[in-house]
Amino acid sequence: MYGNFSKEKLIALKTELEKTHEEYKSRELSLDMSRGKPGPDQLDLTNEMLTHCLDGDHISENGIDCRNYGVLDGIYETKRIFMPMLGVGRGEIIIGGNSSLNLMYDAICRAMLQGVYGGEKPWRMSGEIKFLCPAPGYDRHFAICEKLGIKMITVKMNTDGPDMDTIENLVSSDPEIKGIWCVPMYSNPDGITYSDEVVKRFADLKPKADDFRIFWDNAYCVHHIYDEPDSLLNILDECKKTGKEDMVYIFTSTSKISFPGGGLAIFAASEKNIEFVKNQLAVETIGYDKLNQLRHAKFFKDYDGVLAHMAKHRAILRPKFDMVLDTLEKELGILGIGSWHKPSGGYFISYNGPDNTARRTIALCKDAGVVMTGAGATFPYGIDPKDRNIRIAPTYPSVEELKIAMEIFCNSAKLASVELYL
Amino acid sequence: MYGNFSKEKLIALKTELEKTHEEYKSRELSLDMSRGKPGPDQLDLTNEMLTHCLDGDHISENGIDCRNYGVLDGIYETKRIFMPMLGVGRGEIIIGGNSSLNLMYDAICRAMLQGVYGGEKPWRMSGEIKFLCPAPGYDRHFAICEKLGIKMITVKMNTDGPDMDTIENLVSSDPEIKGIWCVPMYSNPDGITYSDEVVKRFADLKPKADDFRIFWDNAYCVHHIYDEPDSLLNILDECKKTGKEDMVYIFTSTSKISFPGGGLAIFAASEKNIEFVKNQLAVETIGYDKLNQLRHAKFFKDYDGVLAHMAKHRAILRPKFDMVLDTLEKELGILGIGSWHKPSGGYFISYNGPDNTARRTIALCKDAGVVMTGAGATFPYGIDPKDRNIRIAPTYPSVEELKIAMEIFCNSAKLASVELYL
Numbered sequence: 122m123y124g125n126f127s128k129e130k131l132i133a134l135k136t137e138l139e140k141t142h143e144e145y146k147s148r149e150l151s152l153d154m155s156r157g158k159p160g161p162d163q164l165d166l167t168n169e170m171l172t173h174c175l176d177g178d179h180i181s182e183n184g185i186d187c188r189n190y191g192v193l194d195g196i197y198e199t200k201r202i203f204m205p206m207l208g209v210g211r212g213e214i215i216i217g218g219n220s221s222l223n224l225m226y227d228a229i230c231r232a233m234l235q236g237v238y239g240g241e242k243p244w245r246m247s248g249e250i251k252f253l254c255p256a257p258g259y260d261r262h263f264a265i266c267e268k269l270g271i272k273m274i275t276v277k278m279n280t281d282g283p284d285m286d287t288i289e290n291l292v293s294s295d296p297e298i299k300g301i302w303c304v305p306m307y308s309n310p311d312g313i314t315y316s317d318e319v320v321k322r323f324a325d326l327k328p329k330a331d332d333f334r335i336f337w338d339n340a341y342c343v344h345h346i347y348d349e350p351d352s353l354l355n356i357l358d359e360c361k362k363t364g365k366e367d368m369v370y371i372f373t374s375t376s377k378i379s380f381p382g383g384g385l386a387i388f389a390a391s392e393k394n395i396e397f398v399k400n401q402l403a404v405e406t407i408g409y410d411k412l413n414q415l416r417h418a419k420f421f422k423d424y425d426g427v428l429a430h431m432a433k434h435r436a437i438l439r440p441k442f443d444m445v446l447d448t449l450e451k452e453l454g455i456l457g458i459g460s461w462h463k464p465s466g467g468y469f470i471s472y473n474g475p476d477n478t479a480r481r482t483i484a485l486c487k488d489a490g491v492v493m494t495g496a497g498a499t500f501p502y503g504i505d506p507k508d509r510n511i512r513i514a515p516t517y518p519s520v521e522e523l524k525i526a527m528e529i530f531c532n533s534a535k536l537a538s539v540e541l542y543l
Numbered sequence: 544m545y546g547n548f549s550k551e552k553l554i555a556l557k558t559e560l561e562k563t564h565e566e567y568k569s570r571e572l573s574l575d576m577s578r579g580k581p582g583p584d585q586l587d588l589t590n591e592m593l594t595h596c597l598d599g600d601h602i603s604e605n606g607i608d609c610r611n612y613g614v615l616d617g618i619y620e621t622k623r624i625f626m627p628m629l630g631v632g633r634g635e636i637i638i639g640g641n642s643s644l645n646l647m648y649d650a651i652c653r654a655m656l657q658g659v660y661g662g663e664k665p666w667r668m669s670g671e672i673k674f675l676c677p678a679p680g681y682d683r684h685f686a687i688c689e690k691l692g693i694k695m696i697t698v699k700m701n702t703d704g705p706d707m708d709t710i711e712n713l714v715s716s717d718p719e720i721k722g723i724w725c726v727p728m729y730s731n732p733d734g735i736t737y738s739d740e741v742v743k744r745f746a747d748l749k750p751k752a753d754d755f756r757i758f759w760d761n762a763y764c765v766h767h768i769y770d771e772p773d774s775l776l777n778i779l780d781e782c783k784k785t786g787k788e789d790m791v792y793i794f795t796s797t798s799k800i801s802f803p804g805g806g807l808a809i810f811a812a813s814e815k816n817i818e819f820v821k822n823q824l825a826v827e828t829i830g831y832d833k834l835n836q837l838r839h840a841k842f843f844k845d846y847d848g849v850l851a852h853m854a855k856h857r858a859i860l861r862p863k864f865d866m867v868l869d870t871l872e873k874e875l876g877i878l879g880i881g882s883w884h885k886p887s888g889g890y891f892i893s894y895n896g897p898d899n900t901a902r903r904t905i906a907l908c909k910d911a912g913v914v915m916t917g918a919g920a921t922f923p924y925g926i927d928p929k930d931r932n933i934r935i936a937p938t939y940p941s942v943e944e945l946k947i948a949m950e951i952f953c954n955s956a957k958l959a960s961v962e963l964y965l
Contacts, residue, residue: 156612164601164610171597171834179586179593188586188593190578190803218640219832226827230652234667234691245656245667261826268826269656381612383834404683404690405648410641410832412593412805 150490240332255283312464572912662754677705734886
């Protein structure tokens with residue numbers, strides 16, 4: 122819309138937006154919409170797990186003393202809770218430590234140094250290692266690749282998931298492509314859930330590399346926010362139909378169910394993958410923290426307990442997402458500045474402004490006391506080629522803080538856009 | 544002594560020992576002296592940590608919400624407890640997850656894939672990787688090397704630590720030697736503590752490789768059993784004197800202080816190493832479990848609290864070590880069969896029988912219902928060149944179980960020795 126404005130009108134508007142900006146600045150605010158952190162009220166929901174949960178009881182259902190060494194893949198009752206969450210069987214799951222990011226990093230290191238099930242040799246011994254990176258995506262996925270010297274190839278995101286034509290072409294022709302990052306449900310940052318067709322095409326990829334893996338980071342599988350949640354096909358089931366069940370590694374965690382600092386990370390895959398990985402894991406640890414696994418089992422009791430718990434998170438998060446989405450629509454949508462997907466769950470809203478405005482918008486936000494995720498963070502190597510994507514993380518601030526933070530964000534986005542036309 | 548026996552006498556003795564063996568077999572026992580696991584009574588000492596320890600209180604001294612993301616290197620009060628345990632400063636320590644074995648594995652993977660502070664390139668890019676392995680040693684150290692394709696070079700253990708002449712020669716001449724495994728106090732399995740001279744010679748190694756590291760697994764640093772504990776020089780202090788403080792990585796854990804399944808692992812090194820490693824760690828995890836760190840801080844309160852707690856462990860373990868050592872002396876020592884170091888702490892007693900008897904002794908034990916650590920486990924690649932070393936782990940069974948297990952062990956050792964002479 123600004124494109125139709127006269128120069129005089131744009132100058133007047135800019136003056137007005139700058140005045141508002143200065144007013145915000147004078148308040149000396151310190152607000153943070155940069156990271157996908159649960160708020161303290163969400164964490165309070167699980168406090169009981171920290172107190173009487175293990176009173177005098179540290180033995181698992183089948184007699185394991187959870188205080189002592191042993192049980193590499195997780196205790197019986199904890200597996201039982203999380204198997205239905207991912208739709209996998211008892212032989213297809215490992216309950217890990219407190220970080221699914223670490224499980225992913227670790228899986229890549231093992232693949233590089235030791236290889237994967239069915240692969241002829243370790244990744245490091247077959248030339249350059251490349252990963253496909255649908256973007257915008259999760260900055261910490263990309264950071265792992267960058268640190269380990271894995272070459273990242275950006276793949277664009279469509280409204281139903283990553284661009285499968287590109288992925289099919291690349292994966293089937295380049296044996297150096299060993300993996301792809303996916304956040305298939307309520308994707309980070311777009312909040313998009315992969316369509317059934319996209320999942321089926323993933324399950325039928327024909328990789329040139331015999332040791333290719335889909336890194337399926339299903340971090341937000343039960344993190345619905347609105348009444349009509351998205352649904353995602355079970356990738357392992359689909360892969361079984363195509364006979365390619367060894368092609369996918371699935372990850373999730375309770376970081377945003379119980380505690381980000383003290384939750385459980387979960388790895389799921391075909392039985393053959395799990396057996397192979399357990400054999401590798403046996404040299405890197407004697408076992409993960411079974412006491413924390415038992416705590417989770419006693420607190421949630423079963424998968425329904427998890428779902429009931431997520432409804433409590435939802436009640437806290439929904440007003441925050443409403444606030445962000447309503448403010449975006451009211452302030453920017455009607456002006457036609459920028460676009461975003463309205464997510465039904467997850468932890469983020471992904472704003473795409475006019476090209477070449479993201480850095481400037483984020484800088485203006487910072488100047489007025491609002492920290493956003495860094496510009497470019499959602500792209501490989503931190504470079505957003507169009508400089509337009511900004512990840513908004515609405516979960517940590519209170520609704521009141523979010524209100525003012527979003528007003529500042531919108532004013533900054535407008536100002537950055539007006540500057541484009543002058 | 545058996546060597547002086549007549550053939551008739553040996554045959555009679557063998558018959559007698561076999562009869563005793565059959566008697567043990569008929570009892571259908573199932574006893575385990577194979578792993579260094581604390582007994583349930585030891586774990587009970589720390590039960591309070593699991594109950595009211597965090598009642599309504601999950602904020603660290605300096606205001607960190609331990610339930611949420613953040614703080615890569617560990618919370619303030621937990622560092623304060625373990626700094627004096629290792630004799631290091633606040634900038635020289637990282638509190639990790641539940642497994643020091645995993646910290647070591649992880650440190651090696653990082654070194655292989657990314658390199659170490661001051662190194663020119665990742666280990667994997669400079670030819671074959673080799674580690675020196677004082678042996679008998681810890682089987683899980685050797686398993687890491689074997690799995691990652693690191694070539695192991697065995698170094699003999701003397702009564703004051705590993706043979707430093709060999710180590711100095713090898714390390715200073717071969718740039719492919721990137722590390723050495725050490726359990727410097729109450730070594731696994733011998734129970735030997737490195738002498739001051741040995742520590743000083745370690746601190747003054749002149750490695751040919753600029754990215755060489757001493758892996759100083761100080762697992763038993765406060766695990767004294769007898770009234771006159773060993774003492775160990777502080778390797779980091781000694782390395783500072785020689786200007787080589789970046790050469791050593793120190794590890795320990797509370798696995799045998801609090802819980803093997805739910806304790807804390809600790810990494811210590813020079814400030815430059817710590818800064819470098821933190822930068823690498825930042826991509827592999829957002830942080831370790833701070834709630835468990837807080838639990839430990841509240842339970843132990845300070846380092847004196849740890850020491851007082853270890854006195855309780857000592858009271859439980861001492862009768863077990865007495866039982867093993869007394870039985871060995873009474874049954875084998877007076878016959879001159881085998882030798883062992885009498886440890887003042889740690890978790891093991893290391894028995895060296897006559898050459899070519901370890902496998903047979905362990906097989907006889909198994910036949911009579913007593914599981915020992917596998918023959919050869921204490922050597923690289925599982926091969927004890929003299930087939931004589933057996934690791935005895937006396938901590939898990941009760942004193943009563945130990946009594947019978949040790950009787951069976953001694954009978955087996957005698958029988959294996961008698962068979963040698965026939």
